[in-house]
Amino acid sequence: MSSEKPPFRRSHAWFGREDRDGFVHRSWIKNQGYPHDLLDGRPVIGICNTWSELTPCNGHFRELAEFVKRGVYEAGGFPLEFPVMSLGETQLRPTAMLFRNLASMDVEESIRGNPIDGVVLLMGCDKTTPSLMMGAASCDLPTIGLSGGPMLNGKFRGQDVGSGTGVWQMSEMVRAGQMTMQEFTSCESDMHRSSGTCMTMGTASTMASMVEALGMALPENAAIPAADTRRKRLAQLTGRRIVEMVKQDIKMSQILTRQAFENAIRTNAAIGGSTNAVIHLLAIAGRIGVDLKLEDFDKLGSEVNNILNLQPSGKYLMEDFCYAGGLPAVMREILPMLHGDALTVNGKTIRQNVENAPCYNREVIKTVQEPFMPAAGIAVVRGNLAPNGAVIKPSAASKHLLQHRGPAVVFESIEDFHARIDDPDLDIDENSIMVLKNCGPRGYPGMAEVGNMPLPPKVLKKGITDMVRISDARMSGTAYGTTVLHTSPEAAAGGPLAVVQNGDIIELNVPERKLHLEISDEELARRLAAWQAPEKPKRGWYKLYVETVQQAHLGADLDFLVGGSGAAVPRDSH
Numbered sequence: 014m015s016s017e018k019p020p021f022r023r024s025h026a027w028f029g030r031e032d033r034d035g036f037v038h039r040s041w042i043k044n045q046g047y048p049h050d051l052l053d054g055r056p057v058i059g060i061c062n063t064w065s066e067l068t069p070c071n072g073h074f075r076e077l078a079e080f081v082k083r084g085v086y087e088a089g090g091f092p093l094e095f096p097v098m099s100l101g102e103t104q105l106r107p108t109a110m111l112f113r114n115l116a117s118m119d120v121e122e123s124i125r126g127n128p129i130d131g132v133v134l135l136m137g138c139d140k141t142t143p144s145l146m147m148g149a150a151s152c153d154l155p156t157i158g159l160s161g162g163p164m165l166n167g168k169f170r171g172q173d174v175g176s177g178t179g180v181w182q183m184s185e186m187v188r189a190g191q192m193t194m195q196e197f198t199s200c201e202s203d204m205h206r207s208s209g210t211c212m213t214m215g216t217a218s219t220m221a222s223m224v225e226a227l228g229m230a231l232p233e234n235a236a237i238p239a240a241d242t243r244r245k246r247l248a249q250l251t252g253r254r255i256v257e258m259v260k261q262d263i264k265m266s267q268i269l270t271r272q273a274f275e276n277a278i279r280t281n282a283a284i285g286g287s288t289n290a291v292i293h294l295l296a297i298a299g300r301i302g303v304d305l306k307l308e309d310f311d312k313l314g315s316e317v318n319n320i321l322n323l324q325p326s327g328k329y330l331m332e333d334f335c336y337a338g339g340l341p342a343v344m345r346e347i348l349p350m351l352h353g354d355a356l357t358v359n360g361k362t363i364r365q366n367v368e369n370a371p372c373y374n375r376e377v378i379k380t381v382q383e384p385f386m387p388a389a390g391i392a393v394v395r396g397n398l399a400p401n402g403a404v405i406k407p408s409a410a411s412k413h414l415l416q417h418r419g420p421a422v423v424f425e426s427i428e429d430f431h432a433r434i435d436d437p438d439l440d441i442d443e444n445s446i447m448v449l450k451n452c453g454p455r456g457y458p459g460m461a462e463v464g465n466m467p468l469p470p471k472v473l474k475k476g477i478t479d480m481v482r483i484s485d486a487r488m489s490g491t492a493y494g495t496t497v498l499h500t501s502p503e504a505a506a507g508g509p510l511a512v513v514q515n516g517d518i519i520e521l522n523v524p525e526r527k528l529h530l531e532i533s534d535e536e537l538a539r540r541l542a543a544w545q546a547p548e549k550p551k552r553g554w555y556k557l558y559v560e561t562v563q564q565a566h567l568g569a570d571l572d573f574l575v576g577g578s579g580a581a582v583p584r585d586s587h
């Protein structure tokens with residue numbers, strides 16, 4: 014007989030007890046038809062599922078979970094699938110971001126409170142990835158991420174059309190009188206024709222890439238389309254691997270190191286990823302206890318070349334990215350800039366995973382020597398208008414506007430913007446700088462993706478397609494333009510943005526990382542002293558959120574959620 018002690022498993026505290034409580038935990042689980050031997054101490058794997066018909070991008074997750082289960086059973090584990098709050102970007106109002114932290118609490122407490130030894134996170138639509146990563150990080154069990162995969166390329170009148178990006182482009186054409194509304198709406202069924210997430214390098218694809226770059230998913234997680242059977246295979250392999258991870262006791266904190274985040278920041282620059290990655294990576298780092306700052310994105314990423322020719326910055330879509338070699342091919346290209354020794358969930362290092370990754374299409378995945386766009390990572394600008402920083406994505410901006418000085422045209426809220434932007438009498442031209450207030454974490458609340466304000470028709474009709482725009486909002490990862498975002502502190506928190514007035518001259522100088530409001534310090538102080546805080550919500554989640562949300566430069570997590578509480582077994586009440 015072996016003298017080896019069986020390894021400690023959390024699930025044993027539920028299913029391994031020889032008492033009344035053990036009876037309760039086992040007996041009720043068995044009502045689903047599970048035989049007794051599944052409760053014999055084998056790893057119990059939670060499959061954290063964000064399936065919802067109201068989150069169309071995750072609509073295929075019930076099937077995907079079945080493939081994860083296959084893998085778990087094959088490897089000798091016991092899979093138990095559970096739902097968590099699902100955040101659908103296109104349906105949920107006022108903005109899915111308002112609920113990212115709420116969903117993360119659901120994830121954290123669902124994992125900690127249940128008989129789970131390891132977790133597979135099923136993630137897809139934009140906020141479902143960070144919310145699951147944040148919640149799981151606060152527990153720190155063995156964990157693997159599995160993304161749902163992007164949709165197949167949109168096809169409209171024989172051309173590829175990208176999620177989001179095509180909508181922004183065509184709606185501007187409608188406003189400029191170059192397309193009819195009927196033509197526009199006829200694209201609806203053509204743009205999104207399979208299951209999966211947006212197939213541009215928007216926030217969902219960016220975050221799926223971040224999960225892979227962090228080492229938290231198996232290689233190729235980011236780009237395999239949802240409809241491709243290789244996605245199911247990846248799900249099955251993920252199921253097998255999480256069981257091994259539990260046996261090897263590889264926790265999330267061993268993967269999510271400072272080095273892993275540095276790899277993610279550089280990879281985000283190389284893929285021309287969304288500005289939303291800044292907020293989400295800061296929040297995830299905060300949960301796992303890695304000291305990551307807004308400046309790190311500029312310091313580590315802004316000089317990295319964008320080597321991926323994907324919309325919204327480029328031409329191609331995620332399906333093309335997959336066929337070209339996917340994220341491993343990108344990471345191989347930038348490997349000298351990465352921490353190759355960083356551990357990943359498959360037990361290998363980043364170097365081992367990507368050093369021989371092939372590239373099959375140099376039109377899609379370029380080289381560092383001949384990039385798609387040089388030095389195109391996210392830049393952080395500062396000045397008296399953004400004392401704690403603001404971000405801009407130069408790869409999505411117009412080069413000639415990266416240094417620009419012009420008079421402000423101020424919108425006090427997104428409603429004010431919508432009410433006036435089409436007014437032919439609005440005093441605005443292409444040299445103006447559009448300023449949008451009260452769309453930050455507290456102001457909206459939830460920090461909506463409205464920073465890429467549509468241009469006024471009178472400017473569009475001149476054939477002009479970009480202007481400088483400044484706000485405390487976020488921008489959809491599928492959007493583009495010279496948009497300064499995440500201005501911190503936000504207007505609703507009394508940041509200087511709150512007191513910008515029509516006609517004030519603003520200077521944006523991205524090469525010098527400067528965002529300056531050309532008024533005297535005394536005038537700025539006088540205006541700030543006269544500023545009045547907006548009324549706060551009186552009850553419920555909105556109240557808790559507005560009272561405790563941190564500013565964008567810290568990741569917009571709730572202040573009391575930063576950090577983790579581990580996975581110690583809670584006491585039993587039976």
Ligand code: FES
Nearest residue numbers: 070138210211217
């Ligand atoms: Fe869900 Fe884009 S709307 S991924």
